[in-house]
Amino acid sequence: MKWSWKVGQLAGIELRIHATFVLLLGWVWASYWIAGKSMEAMLAGVGFIVALFACVVLHEMGHALAARKFGIQTRDITLLPIGDVARLERMPEEPRQELWVALAGPAVNAAIAALLGGWLALTHGWAPFSQLSVVSGSPVESLLLANFSLALFNLIPAFPMDGGRVLRAVLASRMTFARATRMAASTGQALAMVFGFVGLFTNPILLFIGLFVWIGASQEAGAVQTRSALSGTPAQAAMLTDFEELQSSDTLADAVRLTLRGSQHDFPVLVAGRVTGILTRTDLLVALAAYGQDHPVTAVMRREFLIAESTEMLEIVFQRLQECECHTMPVVRDGRLVGLITMDNLGEYLLIEAALQKREPRSGLVRRVPNGDPVFSGGIGRSSKPVATGDQINPHLTL
Numbered sequence: 001m002k003w004s005w006k007v008g009q010l011a012g013i014e015l016r017i018h019a020t021f022v023l024l025l026g027w028v029w030a031s032y033w034i035a036g037k038s039m040e041a042m043l044a045g046v047g048f049i050v051a052l053f054a055c056v057v058l059h060e061m062g063h064a065l066a067a068r069k070f071g072i073q074t075r076d077i078t079l080l081p082i083g084d085v086a087r088l089e090r091m092p093e094e095p096r097q098e099l100w101v102a103l104a105g106p107a108v109n110a111a112i113a114a115l116l117g118g119w120l121a122l123t124h125g126w127a128p129f130s131q132l133s134v135v136s137g138s139p140v141e142s143l144l145l146a147n148f149s150l151a152l153f154n155l156i157p158a159f160p161m162d163g164g165r166v167l168r169a170v171l172a173s174r175m176t177f178a179r180a181t182r183m184a185a186s187t188g189q190a191l192a193m194v195f196g197f198v199g200l201f202t203n204p205i206l207l208f209i210g211l212f213v214w215i216g217a218s219q220e221a222g223a224v225q226t227r228s229a230l231s232g233t234p235a236q237a238a239m240l241t242d243f244e245e246l247q248s249s250d251t252l253a254d255a256v257r258l259t260l261r262g263s264q265h266d267f268p269v270l271v272a273g274r275v276t277g278i279l280t281r282t283d284l285l286v287a288l289a290a291y292g293q294d295h296p297v298t299a300v301m302r303r304e305f306l307i308a309e310s311t312e313m314l315e316i317v318f319q320r321l322q323e324c325e326c327h328t329m330p331v332v333r334d335g336r337l338v339g340l341i342t343m344d345n346l347g348e349y350l351l352i353e354a355a356l357q358k359r360e361p362r363s364g365l366v367r368r369v370p371n372g373d374p375v376f377s378g379g380i381g382r383s384s385k386p387v388a389t390g391d392q393i394n395p396h397l398t399l
Contacts, residue, residue, distance in 0.1 A: 005017055015076070015077050048139050051143055052146050055109065059150065060086040063088075063101055067088055072088055072089055072092060075087040102166045106155050110148075112144075126141065157188070158184075158188030158191045159185055159216045164185075168184040191213060192214035195209050226350065227315055229354075230315040231314075233313065234314070235312050236339065237314070237349075240345050241339050244264050246267045246297050247271075248269060251295060252288055252294070252296075256284070259281070259284070265327065268337055274336060274337070275332065277297075279300065305329075308332070310332065321343060327342055
């Protein structure tokens with residue numbers, strides 16, 4: 001995530017802090033100074049926020065360790081002012097797995113609250129709730145209530161909270177994953193409208209929560225629709241076959257000519273028919289300013305790039321494209337270049353698939369993928385599956 005820095009590692013998972021979190025600490029520092037007028041008050045306030053977010057990190061670690069049990073790794077956990085974000089490599093495929101991964105986070109907060117409650121009972125440290133506030137009262141009791149609230153809030157049956165994933169896991173055990181996602185997303189959006197309506201007359205924070213839930217539910221539904229549309233489709237069904245390429249002997253002047261002649265942004269660089277590099281538009285412009293048009297493309301091309309096999313599934317190709325900083329992926333067959341896959345190209349493919357699904361929902365027409373075998377399909381060269389109904393490609397792989 002941009003504007004974030006690595007601050008440590010826990011159980012092999014990278015911990016990062018976002019720049020905006022530092023602003024939150026500054027705001028808390030100022031709030032406690034205004035309320036307490038002392039350095040002790042400020043340190044107490046910042047200490048409470050750090051302890052609270054440590055609990056949130058443990059919440060995400062619960063998700064991460066549960067996912068690890070099912071062979072799913074976590075890339076990193078990033079600390080944000082609104083909470084933490086754990087980036088999983090992929091979502092659990094089985095409803096039972098998603099159920100356990102989703103419940104693991106709130107279970108951690110419930111366990112922390114229970115431990116703090118036991119400590120307060122042993123030390124007789126309970127105080128009336130009326131004496132608690134943002135800047136006063138027992139910090140241990142405040143932390144207990146915060147963890148209890150986190151557990152309950154995350155169990156609301158709406159994406160992107162854990163409760164939305166619990167609801168989907170339960171529904172997916174009785175229906176298809178895509179349909180379960182649509183129903184869970186609709187439930188979340190209905191709750192978002194309730195939050196927004198109540199927030200108009202009570203607490204404006206509910207308006208923010210409602211907007212957050214609505215966006216999260218829409219993103220999750222769009223992500224699953226996209227994965228469903230691409231699932232079971234080979235890369236050769238959607239790859240660009242009419243494209244320009246550069247040879248290792250070409251110069252930047254040749255790249256400029258190809259750029260101006262069409263709409264292609266990135267160019268594969270070939271040696272004897274095999275891809276040895278990718279010249280991106282950004283690298284081309286930087287090189288032109290630094291070296292001029294006579295500079296060889298091999299000196300500025302990217303030698304580290306991803307390649308897709310023509311038979312590789314689009315769902316996997318799409319995920320790999322998102323994870324890297326590249327915009328173009330060469331498609332090869334037997335080591336030789338046969339096409340290109342880009343994000344724009346995949347977006348167009350989804351739009352065409354959606355249109356064909358509306359026109360031929362049960363036609364079972366036989367179509368051919370480029371240089372491939374005929375496939376019975378309601379779309380372009382793949383088995384009939386639910387497709388995305390819009391142009392949004394917005395996967396959400398966090399808990």
